[in-house]
Structures are given as structure tokens and as C-alpha cells.
Amino acid sequence: MTGTLTQAPAAELTPDALLDAYRTMRTIRDFEERVHEEFATGDIPGFVHLYAGEEASATGVCSHLDLRDAIASTHRGHGHCIAKGVDVMGMMAEIFGKLTGSCRGKGGSMHIADLSKGMLGANGIVGGGPPLICGRALASKLKGDGGVAVAFFGDGASNQGTTLESLNLASIWNLPAIFVAENNGYAEATSSTWSVATDDIADRAAAFGMPGVIVDGFDFFAVHEAAGEAVARAREGGGPTLIEVKFTRYFGHFEGDQQLYRADEVRNARENLDCLKVFRARVTGSGQLTDDQLDQVDQEVATAIAASVVAAKAAPKPGADDLLTDVYVSYQ
Amino acid sequence: MTGTLTQAPAAELTPDALLDAYRTMRTIRDFEERVHEEFATGDIPGFVHLYAGEEASATGVCSHLDLRDAIASTHRGHGHCIAKGVDVMGMMAEIFGKLTGSCRGKGGSMHIADLSKGMLGANGIVGGGPPLICGRALASKLKGDGGVAVAFFGDGASNQGTTLESLNLASIWNLPAIFVAENNGYAEATSSTWSVATDDIADRAAAFGMPGVIVDGFDFFAVHEAAGEAVARAREGGGPTLIEVKFTRYFGHFEGDQQLYRADEVRNARENLDCLKVFRARVTGSGQLTDDQLDQVDQEVATAIAASVVAAKAAPKPGADDLLTDVYVSYQ
Amino acid sequence: MARSITYREAINEAIAQEMARDERVIVMGEDNAGGAGSPGEDDAWGGVLGVTKGLYGKFPGRVLDTPISESAFVGAAVGAATGGLRPVVELMFIDFLGVCFDQIFNQAAKFRYMFGGKAVTPVVVRTMWGAGLRAAAQHSQSLLSVVTHIPGLKVVAPSNPYDAKGLLIQAIRDDDPVIFAEHKMLYDVSGDVPEESYAIPFGEANIVREGSNGHADVTIVAIGRMVNTALEAADELASSGIQVEIIDPRTTSPLDTDTILESVENTGRLVVVDESNPRCSLATDIAALAAQEVFGSLRAPIQQVTGPHTPVPFADSLEDLFIPDTTRVAAAVKTVVDHVG
Amino acid sequence: MARSITYREAINEAIAQEMARDERVIVMGEDNAGGAGSPGEDDAWGGVLGVTKGLYGKFPGRVLDTPISESAFVGAAVGAATGGLRPVVELMFIDFLGVCFDQIFNQAAKFRYMFGGKAVTPVVVRTMWGAGLRAAAQHSQSLLSVVTHIPGLKVVAPSNPYDAKGLLIQAIRDDDPVIFAEHKMLYDVSGDVPEESYAIPFGEANIVREGSNGHADVTIVAIGRMVNTALEAADELASSGIQVEIIDPRTTSPLDTDTILESVENTGRLVVVDESNPRCSLATDIAALAAQEVFGSLRAPIQQVTGPHTPVPFADSLEDLFIPDTTRVAAAVKTVVDHVG
């Protein structure tokens, strides 16, 4: 059941859908590049893991999802949030630790969530999300609302027991769940070729009785197609799928990582494989969109991200009144 | 890499080795039948899980092991203990909670251990053993002592994250470890055909880059052969193996289980598949041993088990002086 | 209408009534129905000690067996709770916390705070705790202090059938994650329990024994099964003229500090009885509370009566020594009463 | 010969010296060398904050990277310890206890007791704890009470480079399982540390500040980074004439109860400072100890200065409020000094 890298056609997507996808990917990229810059100035506290380079995964998958559907993310969560429709103003403010943030400054980069959007949270625990997604999928199944639930996780997380258990549980409960293994080649400094005992993570699908597929993660269309199949199968009661998405992250594991463990694979990826470039070439080449249309999106996105930083910096920090609230719905 | 049920020949085993194997299996059987009886009288406290029916697995595997080698067991641990050479007098006393027990009465049925024999303990936690076995195998590998380490675990435990993680770790560290999945069809009342998302547990080997093999667990020779290959590979630095052993347990999940979840599969197994019967037929049929020789073993074993019960009942219980000792090697 | 039923039956009834009342309530756990995929009867087990027996037949499709994958299925309950269900998930023994703790303390417990107050996670984790069943070191722990320590969790430890029913109904209706700790030695204990549904609010201790004529010499705070031990000790002590007031907190988080402190202010003497291991325990928690808040009223050292700093031993002779008994409780009470300040 | 080195360097040096001394000592953890299977440098990380950096080069084959499978590799360390090695395994953040707790508290901690005294499990679990790095709710916890609660574990929490080195050497030589908790905000703190190897025994508290001329008004027991906070507060208080004796227990299990109780007997006043969440915490543990053992000497309520009953917040403004500071410590001291009995 394990597939291989595909070159999917762009045919079935409308121009609007294509523009949306591009806007999402561009928003993620700009967001991350900007956070990278801001982090360097010292204004952003804590640990920050950037998703740049991986935009096609979140975007290709989430383009099939609506408000019935839920996703769980990882420590590298900004892209998943944006693709699932979380407001970038709130996200940027959250990363700066401000009261106007998505989580009122209490969560930070590793915990951005928006349950109203079906975004169940970034997660500071590697492998934290897959069990939760089994539950979201179960809820949809029992309620019969047609919803699906998607767990994004990394190659490192594919070795975590919580992830592996979840694959089995989703399979035997026949849940409308999708497991997206984002294989960017590394868990921190550790190569996935070393840490994952199989050639491909998708090979593990068979061990848990579900279809597994590998896609080129730089290619939005490849991800989109594979996710479309998986989502359709899940919505129809056909059970879970494991999708392995292969690509490279552009920045270090987290901001501050010196990356001594790898050479210049990033330069090659940025130059020759970059999802935004590939997308642009494909849709302009096929005549579906023009460079002007895409340039305009670039402009709009740049403006929005810049505005989010200005607003985030100007926003107030949470204060003493906020420390003790939000632990319980009710207590005592 | 996944094999199928084999009918292995008895040829390469010496008569002494065959007698040893038979004695081990008979000892386990008698031990368990006797504990079953004693439990019914109310003299044995706590939870007791019996291994009867599964003797060929522990025996077939452990017949390849010596004092360099270690095993980790489960809640259903008596058979593994006996096969690894733990003294039945101490075991029986332990089950009765006596000071003369293997663990001085502090462990009970679920925690019998004898580190001097390389028996790293029964384990009350499903999936508790496989990580430990990775460590024992690592120790042997680093010390270069040629030792191998074996994790026994059930079909239910094959879904536990700790087990799945251990398969991956053993594979990427290329450890001299062997994973023996004892598939007796049930985890408590839950069928393995339901709880395990693959057809066979051995299918999971591929997901963790190691050979997987299925054997008939009623057939000592089949287990012995498969384990022999795995042990040889491990000793030579060839890495881990997953062996799935299929059979039926003769008693309930634990003593007291009414077994409403299954019908008379046990009767069929006892009559037609029983490992002791199969073994006897095979070795007498081939002329390697005589019925007299085997009968004599039966006698000796019956005497030894009876003696162990008498001694256990007569032994003193631990007392106030024992409560606080043995927590630390040194404290304060 | 109250009848006498067991703690086990009270728990079963609470779940059944809530399932009938609210279709979002579901049950899941290892063999909670029992026999998934097996040739024999459905509902073959109803949990390892039969607590959920019969629910499967009444609510088909809403009682789910699980594989042995506590992280996945406890986490699934947590995730389902964020998705509009109200799962009651069974962690068979609290000792198994070690294979799924992350989903409980880093996920369920922290969502609301980490997400700025925007998450609601109404999940109940039912779990069995306590010593006495000769189940040895990995099936006899308390660990209540471990979950009580965690902000975001509520922790309930009923000591009798009436409380078990009312507190479980409250737990299921509660919008926060709740650890519902059932003491395994109480399952067969009977008591009067109304048939109709009722909820006991969290954070309201029960004064299970008052002194005599409004007077008591000592306050005992006891947890779970130890409430009964304290009651027995109190009877003995009464016959030698010592009056004891016994408080059962019922929930350890939130803790009804007012009731405890008020009693200690009256008696000036506190004994905390908790079968758990002693370090960083509920016993230290309650003792430290009094030593900080009502120091001026204290007339004697605060005595903690707990299990020792050892794993729970298997042998009955040892386990009986491990668990605090009436003799030890009475001795502690006498120590504080005899104390000369 | 002592030089000033950082807490991080002291830890690294302790491991290196023990590895040189005893070939059974091995190191393992996520990226503890760093870069396994990667095209770039070996030893590319030395752990997430560089604590094990350089060990891989010195001891090839004895510093192992691991996949992200804490149960498997922490359990492997435990298993290896029963097999004659002396593993030092890193659980990157103590917050990750949730994905491997079973191997620590049900396996390593209980072997010796369950097996009747016949097991020896010399494993050290190095782990990072504490708030202050803006690392939010899942990377900032203390959880020391959770491990201190467990019989069979020893728990170490050094507050300075000298102790870090000496206690880690002891931990590695110790035959029992040890949780070695490194406070993440102390890694860059420097202090005098002898080059040569030395071991600091467990269960011996350090009196880091004595009163003045043998007299002190208040005893502060402070844990980890809070020792420094207490020291600062003590300086302030001294200038207003209040003399404080500060005790750093260094190991929370075993706890040096003698030193603590002796000091409280002298001062009659106790303040416990612990950044952890408050319920069932080290603060309650130490307060309850004094309230039971030296009640007669107490002249004031025992004050606990802890983090609140909330997860650790992300925003710096909130996290600074979460962590006890000198103002809160000084206020607690004043409360007990001003107390009129």
C-alpha cells in the first residue's frame, strides 16, 4: 500500500483555490522569516521552531478541511495554525507573549491553539498530538458529523510510543483520522535515516493495518492529492491513512541552533525545490494564474505580517490579574 | 521476512537436551496446575496468571540461553522463570508470600525475579519488559560478553507504546535482543484478532527493520528452531528478531476469570495440540526417548512440586523487621 | 428512595444515569465491556473488577473496549472531550499512570491555561487505587499526591457508596478534567444510596463524625479507605473519653480548606491519616496547611499516620503492617492529646 | 585546584571524570552527542543546552544518541544498570516524565524491594527542571515532589556548580536509582569548583548562610535556584536586623531532616521556599516535618513560599510573577518574625 513520490497535476483546483493555497503558503513563509528576524533582536522569548520550507504540507492537507475537522500540531506549529485558519495577528502577539495573543500570552509559540478553528494546539511534547486526534476522530465518528481529524508529527515523533499506539488505535476503531508524518530529515540534530528503523516512515502503515503513502513535501499538489484521498476515505468511513511528507526545514531545529550536523542541503532546497517557487512555476506555466496575481498576494501578505508585528509589539503584556485565571472552568 | 508455522524436526537435539526440555515443560505444567488448585483453596493471595499451555515458548527459547543471557517476563511469568532456571522452591514460597520466597515474600507471583539467573523479573506492567531488555542487550553488546537478551510479552502488550519503541531502539542500536510475542489469542477478554491491527504481530517486524517469524507455540521444536536462529544472529551481531508464538492459554486470564468470552478452544488444545503430548509423540515416535524415560521425569517433577508446596506452606511469613528493608542499597 | 448498594454498584449506577441523561457521555477502557473480537459473550467482563458491567447492554455503541495502549486511549478520551463528548475513561490501576501520564498532566490538565482559558476538557479518568488486595508493588499504590500536585486536575477519592455516586455524577458533569480514584478495597462495601440522581459538589468536605455535644479534642482528616479506619479508632477512643472529629475531604483538589481549618481551630489538634507513602503526600499537604494557617490554634504537634517510605509489599503479613490501622491512628491521637505544650 | 567554572561545565566535568575512572559509566540521551546519522559533525549538539558536549570525543562508543522514545531508552538505561553498566541517561526536561514515568517509578525504583533486596540498579537520570526560561507550561515544571514521593528513588537538586559536580559524582557511584535534577536557570552560573574528583554524600544538607554570631531569627529551607533567591532576601533582611539561616537540602530524598530540625529548634521559625506548585510539594513536606517533629520549638506559623497552583505561564511578565522572588521571601520572613504567639 506504500506509494512513491508523485508529480500531481494542478488541474482540478479552481483559480480561487489556487490563490488561497498560495496565500496560505506565502503567509506561513513570511510569518516565519519575520519571526526569525525578530528572534534575532532578542524581543521574542523562549523556544521557537520555524516551519519555513514545509509550507506545502500544512497547506496541502488543510486545504481539504473545514470547521468540522480538527488538527493537532507539534512544537513546530505556526504553519499548521495558519493553514487551519488561525488569525496571524493573535499568533504573532502570542509569540511575543502579549495579552492580545491567541492564548492571552500564556501559551507562547509552542502552545498556540484555536479550538474554534479546530486547531487543537501546537504541542511541546513530541508525540503529544496523535492520541488526541484519535479522540477528535472518535467524537466525529460517534456524532456522525462527517469530520476528520489530522495529526501532524515529525520523523522523530514517529518513533514515540504514543504515536505508534495511536496508529493501532485509529486502525482498530476505524477512525476518520489522518496521520501526517512530516519527515524533514532530522529530529533536532539526529537524522531520520538513523532514528527510524525502516527506510520510510510510511512503511509503518502496514504494521497498523492502514494505507501508507509517501509524497514530495515541496510539491503542494502532491500533498494535496494524497491528503484528498485520505480525507475522502476517512469521511466515508474507510478509516485512517498514514501520509509521509518528505522535505527539508530551512532554519535550525529552533532559533539558535548552529546546525553543525548538516551541510548546505538547505541552499539546494531553497533554490531548486522551494514549494513557493515550484507552485508559481506550475500554475503560471499551466496558465491557471499569472505572476501578477501571485505578486499581489505577496504584497498583501507582506503588509499583513508587518502589521501583525507592529501590533504585537505595541500590545500590552498580561499582568498580575491574569496569573491565576484560566486554570479551571470552576474550582472550589 | 515473515515466516509461517513450521514442523521442525527433533534431530539435532541430544537425548539429554530433550529430557531437559521435557522436564522444564513438565515442571511448568505441574507448577501451574498445582498453583491453580492451591489458589482455589484460598491460601494464595493476590492476582495469579498461569502459563499452562504455553510451556513450549519459554522452554524453546530459554533452551538456547545461558548465564550470560537475560530475559524479561510478564505478569504471566512462572513459565519464564522456570525455563530460565529459577528455583521452584523459592517460586512457590514467593507465591504464598513467605520469607523463603525468591523475593522474600515482597514480590509475589507478579514480581518473581532472580537476577543471578538472568531472570529480570515478571512484571506487573504490560509492556514493562521490552525497554529493560534493550538495556540488557546493550550491556552485553558494550561489554562484548556475547550475551543476548529476550523480552517475552503478550499479544496485548504488542500494542503498548513501550514495546513498539523498544523494537525500533533495538533495531537502530543493532542490539542482541529477541522479542518473543506470545500470542495466546487474548489480552484479558479481548481478542488479539481485534486489538492487533495487523493479521499477525510478526508483521510489525518490518516496520522496525528486523526479521519477523511466526511459530506454532504448541510445538517445542518449532519454537526451538526459530529461537535458535534468532539467538545465533543476535550473538553474531546481526541484530534483533521478532518471533510470534501462537497458542492458547489453558486457564483464565487470572485465577477467578469466568472466561465468558471464549468457548471450548481450550479443550481442543489440551486434547489435540498440547505441547507435552506433541513432544512425547514426536520423541518416542522417532525413537529418541522412551515413554519410560518421560514417565520417570513426570514422577520426579510431581515429587518436586509437591515438596515445594509443603515447604511453602510450612515456611514463615516475613514480619515487622522486613517491612522497611530492601528499598535502597543505602539511604541517608 | 435509598437502598443499600455497594460502592461498585453506586459507581455503575452513576455512570448509567449520566449516560441516560446526556448522550455525550461515553465509557472506554480495557475490557470495560469485555470480549471485543472474542467468540463468547459481549460484555464478558465489565472491567477487571466488574464495575462497568452491564453498561454495554444498556448503551450499545457508547461503551468502548480499548487495546492496551493507555497513552493512546486516555489521550483519545482527552481529545474527544475537546470535541464535544464527555468521556469516562478507565485507567485500570492508578499505578499505570506511568504509561500515560503525559496525556493527563501535560495535555488535559494544561489545555485551559496554555490556551488562555479557551479550552474546555470534560474528561473523567476513573482509576483504582490503594493497598490491601495483596496485589503488590505495581498494583497497590495511592499516587493521589502526584495528581493532586498538578494544577488543572481535580481529584476525587470517595470513601463510601453514597459519595461515590454523587461525586461521580458531579465529575461527569464537571467541565474540568477529573481523576476519580476508586479505592479497590471499598468496592464490596455497602451503604445507603438514593436511586435518584444527585451530585455532590467538589471542594466540600464531609464531617463524618462530630465530637460529642459540640466538643472534640482532636481533628482527624482521613482519605479514602482510611476514613473507616479513623472511624473505628474514634469509637475506641471515645470509650476512653477522647472525642474525635473526623473530616473526609472527599476531593483532594479542590480541597475544602475551610472545613479542615475550622475544625482544627476548635480542637487545636490534628492527625492526618493517609495510606500513601509519606514524602510530599496528602498528609504533608494538610499538615502544612494547618501549620501555616491556624498555627495559633495548635496545641500539639501535627501527627501524620501514613504508609512507610517503601513500595507496597506482597505478603499479607507485610501489607497489613504497611497500611495504617486503628492502633496506629489511636496512638497518634493519644500522642497529641497527651502532648504537654 | 579550584577554578571558577559554570554549573554546566561542572556537570560535564563530573561525567567525564567518572567515565575516565569507571568504564561501566555510559551516557545516553537525545542528541547527547548529537547528529547521529547526519552528514555534518559528530558531537554536533552535546545535548539541547550543550551539557554533554565533548564527551563523545573523549569516550567514543560510550556516549549514545537515542531516538525520541523516552520509555525505551530510559528503560534501557535501567535495564543496562541491572546488567552491570552505570548509565547516565538524560531525560531532556523533567516535564517529559509523562512519557517514561513507568520505567522510573514502577521499574527502577521498585526492583530492589519487589525482588527482596536482590537487585542493584545504579542508574542516574539527569534531567532539567524549573521555570525562568520562558519555555512555557510543558518545559518549565519542577515535579521534584513527584519523584521525591516515590520510595526507591533518590532525588538530587544542586543549587551551585560545586554541589553539581560533587553530587553528580556521588550519583554515578551510588548503587540506587538517582534523579539528578539540574535547574535550567543555573547552567550559566559560575562558582569555584576543584579540578579533582570529589563526591558529596547524599542526605547532607548545606547550611549556605548561618545567622550572625551563632544567632538566627528564622530558618529558610530553599530548593535549587531558590537558594539564591533566599540568599538575596537574607542580605536585605540583615540590613533591617533580621538574621536568617539558610539551608539547602541538596538532596530531597534522602532529606537531611536532622539539620533542618536542629536549625528550626534554634530559630523557632521556618520559611520554606520552593518554586514548585504548592499542593503536595516539597514545601508542604518540609513544613509538615517540622510541625510534627519540633512543634514545641515553633514560635510562628510555618510559611511556604511557592509558585501558585497554575501551570507555568509563557509571558515573561507572568512567569516572573509565578516564580518566588526576594520580595515574597522577605515578606514571609517578616510575617514569621512579626508573629505574636
Ligand SMILES: Cc1ncc(C[n+]2csc(CCOP(=O)(O)OP(=O)(O)O)c2C)c(N)n1
Ligand atoms: C517527549 C519529548 N521528547 C523530547 C522533546 C524535545 N524535542 C523537541 S522537538 C524534538 C525533535 C522533534 O523531531 P521531529 O519529530 O522530527 O520534528 P521536527 O522538529 O523535525 O519538526 C525534540 C527531541 C520533546 N519536546 N518532547
Ligand SMILES: Cc1ncc(C[n+]2csc(CCOP(=O)(O)OP(=O)(O)O)c2C)c(N)n1
Ligand atoms: C500498563 C498496563 N495496562 C493494563 C494492565 C492490566 N493487564 C494485566 S495483564 C493484561 C492483559 C495482557 O494481555 P497479553 O499481553 O496478551 O498477555 P497475556 O495475559 O495474554 O499473557 C492487562 C490488560 C497492566 N498490568 N499494565
Ligand SMILES: [Mg+2]
Ligand atoms: Mg524532523
Ligand SMILES: [Mg+2]
Ligand atoms: Mg495474550
